[in-house]
Amino acid sequence: MSNQQKQQTVYRLPKQVGYRSIQTHTEPIPEPTKHEVLIKIKALSLNYRDFAIANGTYPFPVKPDVVPLSDCAGEIIDAGSAVDTVRKGDKVVVSFDPTNQYGPQKNWHHGHGGPIDGFLREYAVVPATAVVKIPEESKLGWPQLASLVCTGVTTWNALFGPVSVKPGQVVLVQGTGGVSMTALILCKAFGCSVIVTSSSDDKLQFVQEKYGADHVINYRTTPAWGKEALKLTNGEGVDAIIENGGAGTIEQSLEALKMGGLIAIIGFLAKPDVMPDVALGALSKGAIVRGITVGAKQYLEELVTFVCARGLEIPVDKVFRFDQVQEAYAHLESGSHVGKVCIEL
Ligand SMILES: NC(=O)c1ccc[n+]([C@@H]2O[C@H](COP(=O)([O-])OP(=O)(O)OC[C@H]3O[C@@H](n4cnc5c(N)ncnc54)[C@H](OP(=O)(O)O)[C@@H]3O)[C@@H](O)[C@H]2O)c1
Incomplete structure (x- = not known):
């Protein structure tokens, strides 16, 4: 040189x-x-x-x-x-x-x-x-x-880490940022249905048309979006949630969740006026509430294999x-x- x-x-x-x-x-x-x-x-x-x-x-x-x-x-x-x-x-x-x-x-x-x-x-x-x-x-x-490095591994860990979703299940992702859109692509390729929430109808229309989101909810115009997710799943609830809001959204997540479902706590974007009783909510749904801390190189290897084998964009x-x-x-x-x-x- x-x-x-x-x-x-x-x-x-x-x-x-x-x-x-x-x-x-x-x-x-x-x-x-x-x-x-x-x-x-x-x-x-x-x-x-x-x-x-x-x-x-x-x-x-x-x-x-x-x-x-x-x-x-x-x-x-x-x-x-x-x-x-x-x-x-x-x-x-x-x-x-x-x-x-x-x-x-x-x-x-x-x-x-x-x-x-x-x-x-x-x-x-x-x-x-x-x-x-x-x-x-x-x-x-x-x-x-x-x-793939941070949001990719984080979503891989949340969806397919020690507690894994299964094909055919319903996953709800909060917002349309990097974490949620990566989760959407991985879930669809794996055979899960996906509900996307967003503050913007335009973004929701875009993710349905471009990335094949199965259902969408505007969390700003539908603040009780947990009930809406229950309706979309015939009252059963969703199997897993990519929890990006954290303390400010977990009450609705617990409402939306199926009995025994998984809440993967990833983000801290929303603050609540009053902190909900998460312990009681988790107990009453038999929920698995799992904090996600990005993930090991092992997950990056698994993710690279999956994404490249399936040619996922x-x-x-x-x-x-x-x-x-x-x-x-x-x-x-x-x-x-x-x-x-x-x-x-
Ligand atoms: N734990 C970990 O290992 C880990 C790893 C990566 C990221 N994170 C965290 O995950 C969160 C998302 O990261 P990102 O990189 O995807 O961020 P990003 O690309 O900036 O996207 C954030 C999106 O979240 C949505 N949002 C904001 N407030 C919301 C609310 N109250 N309820 C629902 N959705 C809301 C917005 O979507 P709309 O515009 O559609 O409303 C926004 O576009 C951040 O808190 C980040 O720090 C954690």
Whole structure:
């Protein structure tokens, strides 16, 4: 590499005072040691977490001057002498937490783009054990591949982790963001029916026409959407819920749930006026209420296998350039998206 090529552009968040404070730096391209790989980053995907990290509302540790963003897809351009699982030219995605190979999350200390540096840069060195190879025959674009990392694994864990849905069951997803739209695609491919809730009739029409949502409910015009979900399921209730609202929506989720159903607690988007009695609600429905913490590399491998084997199109709303980072964050902030917001290099 020439001297110029040994440098790269890296974005850092100096303080958690908003995404507009993110700044670029010129830094050396790192070299991989024996068990590491050097990745040329091709695409990044944004999550609500990145927005929360930037503005200081993320409830877990964040390192000072962090390189933001947890989700990247890229190409291996160099590998350490002991690496034999991937090689130069391979397309890969990098696991959210490089220390978590399988099983439950051990802690919140190693997620990219928060407690450790993420991928809003041109090149990154990671342990070879953190990457998952994309099958050569995969036709997915780089932004779609990057979108598998956080929301993809989170929904895979929620739907097919230790407690799994079954084909033919009914799943309700809250909202039309990255988590919900990824869950919709996975559920439909697996043979589940899907109810989507949203604050926007236009978005609901779009997800029915484009992604085949079976039923839709506007949670703004139908605040008692739990009862509506019961009606749509002949009074039986839904088998599983992707709970993105958290404390502010779980009362309706418990209403909508079938006896013995699963509530996968993923997000914290809605705050209640009065906290409902979740314990009594869960008891009365015999519910499984399960907190989801992204997921291990094992889930990323399973997800990549499923998505690539079935040629599933992960819903990407809009792709920005590497010099449009502020615009990408602003688009996520606007809430106008359906699916993922990405950056391509
Ligand atoms: N636990 C984990 O491991 C994990 C992993 C990934 C994400 N998350 C969390 O999951 C949540 C969703 O993430 P995301 O990346 O999908 O966010 P996103 O792309 O920004 O989408 C959020 C969507 O949620 C919907 N929404 C907002 N308030 C709502 C409410 N009160 N009731 C129902 N829906 C509501 C909106 O849909 P409409 O515009 O259609 O109304 C919005 O577009 C966030 O809280 C995020 O932090 C957690």
